[in-house]
Amino acid sequence: MARLEYRLLLDDETYELLYFYENIDLEQIIARRECEFFVKDGVTYNQLSSALEKEVFVIYVEKYCDGPKEDEVDEQRLLLEVRELNEISNYPLITTLKLYTHLEVMSYIGSSFTYFHGKEWLRDSAEIDEDRKVYVLYVTPTGLILEQEENRI
Structure with missing residues (x-):
């Protein structure tokens, strides 16, 4: 199990921690890194790059667009x-x-x-x-x- 962080690009060319996930499996991290877009709380982010920093996986993103938060699909798989x-x-x-x-x-x-x-x-x-x-x-x-x-x- 690993740690994954999403970091948001700020206007001044720096990044801030946006979201983090503890104890996430490597397969899920790799699947997330393959996605150009990440949607959370009605905001769509565009992936800029990814890295492995001292055993922490990082996905760097920028804000792409806002929209309404959609309802969760009711499915177990x-x-x-x-x-x-x-x-x-x-x-x-x-x-x-x-x-x-x-x-x-x-x-x-x-x-x-x-x-x-x-x-x-x-x-x-x-x-x-x-x-x-x-x-x-x-x-x-x-x-x-x-x-x-x-x-x-």
Whole structure:
């Protein structure tokens, strides 16, 4: 188990401690470091960089935007929402995956391409939304349509 800190960039090029987590497992830290965005208390932060400082994992962030705090999703397992990166359509949900480990989360958010509903999707970004208790993977369609499994030789 380790310690994770989120540090916020201030106007004067310094950082202040924003949030910290004691006794967090390494798999979760790595999954969080893979996320470009972090949402907590209605604020979205953009990850600038990450580091390991004397056995403390640090994720450096800047404030990206404010919004209303959304309700937590009522689920006991880890959830990964896969959403199309389309702001005009309010980021339509492609699928929701119920996963058991942060390593499973990493297997999706760490991939350049994923495949859902017979289509290939290109990874754009990922976020951990602590308000809703979900990971979100944002993707765009590549245009590649996959053959159906029963038609493959």
